[in-house]
Ligand SMILES: [Zn+2]
């Protein structure tokens with residue numbers, strides 16, 4: 001069972017910077033920060049529900065913004081408060097889920113969501129440069145991606161390049177990525193760790209297939225479940241006990257034909273080819289794909305990609321698919 005860890009990264013300096021992250025492999029994050037800046041990583045906890053991890057991140061973020069905005073420092077005591085906030089948020093989400101999940105067969109005795117608080121803070125000192133990439137021993141029993149670090153970096157770079165090429169510009173659920181790679185004969189070890197390194201480097205975004213949030217209704221709080229792939233919500237999203245994440249989960253029935261979008265399935269939005277767009281800029285007038293209307297932000301990105309594809313042909317790529325729900 002895959003697990004996702006929520007942590008807060010705090011950097012010193014004259015203006016302290018605090019950010020929260022969800023990761024499938026803490027060791028990858030640690031190495032990533034080690035190569036860039038010194039910081040302290042405060043682990044909050046872990047769960048196998050990606051949707052829960054993301055909703056807790058939003059919750060912790062909201063609280064942090066409010067408090068740090070008031071000039072409060074991120075002390076150990078404050079981190080403790082945040083860990084307690086996460087635990088109480090899980091209880092709240094769990095009871096709201098139970099209220100809605102009346103049709104689910106396997107009823108659970110001890111709450112619908114599982115969350116394991118972790119009281120660990122790790123100091124990461126800046127090592128700079130890729131040469132110092134070295135595993136420094138585990139403090140956590142949560143170590144996906146460790147293999148990745150052992151391997152020679154040239155092999156990793158090659159895998160990264162192949163993945164970039166294949167996934168460039170696509171938005172895919174985890175299962176779809178696996179299927180695509182198999183079809184193309186590309187075998188990537190530690191796929192999730194590599195994809196996560198794209199996320200850290202801002203070359204990709206990721207989310208749970210179904211987003212979970214606790215919102216304030218007009219008279220009481222409610223659980224909001226929205227499909228990140230097609231935007232469906234309400235009756236289109238089915239509650240279920242899931243044997244993948246072993247807790248309360250939900251999936252979208254509206255886009256089921258394209259594969260199951262679930263609370264525990266990562267959905268990756270790959271945008272690794274930005275340099276391609278920049279290199280195509282000077283060719284602006286070669287191809288014209290024009291339309292006299294107003295694009296939404298997503299539509300204009302798609303149109304820009306199509307334009308770039310036409311003005312900047314690549315050897316083996318002859319097809320360009322614009323895919324929308
Ligand atoms: Zn959907």
Ligand SMILES: [Zn+2]
Pocket residue numbers: 242243244245246248249250262263264265
């Ligand atoms: Zn699940």
